[in-house]
Amino acid sequence: MEPTVHTVFHPQTSTWQYIVACPTTRNAVIIDPVLDFDPASLTVSTRSADDLLELAASHGYKIVRLLETHAHADHLTAAYYLQKALVAVGQPRAPICIGQQIRSVQETFGRKYRILPEELNDTFDHLFADEETFAIGNLTAKVLHLPGHTPDHIGYMVGENVFTGDSIFNPDVGSARCDFPDGDARALYKSMKKLLSLPSHYRLYTGHDYPPASSRDPVAFVTVAEQRERNKHVRGDTPEEQFVQWRTERDRGLNEPRLLHPALQVNVRGGRMPRLAGDGRAFFQLPVQVPALLE
Template sequence: MWRVASTTPVEPTIHAIFETNTGTWQYLVSDPATSSAVIIDPVLDFDRTTQTVSTRSAESLLKTVAECGLKIEMILETHVHADHLTAATYLQRHLAQSQGLNPPIGIGKRITQVQNLFGQRYGVPLAEYMTVFDKLFDDDETFKIGNLTATAVHLPGHTPDHLGYRIGENIFCGDSIFHADIGTARCDFPGGSARDLFRSGKKLLSLPGHFKVWTGHDYPPQERETPRPWMSVQEHREQNKHLKDGTTEEQYIALREARDAQMQAPKLLHQSLQINIRAGQLPKPTEAGHRMLHLPMKFQGGEW
């Protein structure tokens, strides 16, 4: 876990918790003056071998919340993730029990496009995803975390609904910019766009150079080994392998699209999308008591 303490009344204290199986950074962002806090992009654990959902990562977050005496005001998603399951609903229910509150789950207003697309693709009943998010943010909408002011920033490219959250001199950018030695996220999901992601990246790198960019994932190469949750805007301008100063839009698009063409689908793609359009709610059980997900099949050889 990383911890960056508040240095002024307008800056948050940040706990960054790394989930190693999916390389995901989860965040607790709090106002030290009031102990109000938000959770960003929490993980629900899933074992592909046994098809078992567990709450180890979520319980770790809850433990930190309790130890720090934080009051969770909202659970924030940057987008519908395709590589891990969200623990948003699980945390919402357990925080309601422990704190007597029901922290809303927030996401960008374009989420309905993504929900409808994947709801139809996987045969998810409309009633299981249409009202699961409590707060749909407008672009550049501001909101409060205790005495702190936060802003929802539209950062399309990886997905069309993607948001970042600017809190003080920090921006939590989700799956847009990664560590400088990785560059940026893929853009080959439905609704993704390398052109949009280039422009979102440049929006991020137009912030003051000392601002911290907190990423959604890290996959450290062998020469680095240790995951790192943030780099400064200036570090990205100088070092980001995809977006450093001098990179043109057309250069970026050619590089990103060539890279995406070689990438395999995320290991938890189908499980993640079906759970995450539901904000982390599990499918309703069948009469036999099973909670079912749909997995598409591919055929080789003759026609069926």
């Protein structure tokens, strides 16, 4: 039995969000949900997350887990908001889940942004081990460790579908950057090859899509066969050293993601905001390089 997959694109961050459901029990999971954050007005809204809730409700789904593929650097996760919103409408508390390597990522960015250790305790309800399996109704999902873009990166295999996060992009986009702390181009190559070794007809659902020069609409998935044949960075015959050299050189010239600092400060907290000031506002740390005479 294959899952029912709903694909929801978030154009502001080019993120694909997914609702994956068991067609018989209507149990479902939400993968990589997004909060709307406007850095110009410094406001957070839940419009996109509410759209996911409406979609799930319209199909009578019971959300049993909220799944993250990694600690994203380009959008704020809506997992914590969704967890509270679902309880508010009478659904059981859906655990927020991520890979077990998140602990090292939390340590790294906890130091960088001066996050108190107690703010990182129990921020995720379950940390998946590599190859762990879990149920979505009558379906069995399997966790795949897919490091490289980030060390904590995982994917989810449900039937003949893999939700890959940022471990592989659509063929004309290729691959994700590896220059975040403990990112590793060689590890990403191996993760991509792991995905390319799956049966040809499996569908690889990506975490983002960036259609080149608006040449097409965003696409949620292609098959393994299409990736083997057309992925512009790692096709079936691309040598490892060639990819590692190219990816490393390419990453040196990239600017940091637009939402990097607020995204990481929220996402290592599992979607919680930094401590509120008492007037409905949260404050983010913003690292700024200053001249020596101003220190």
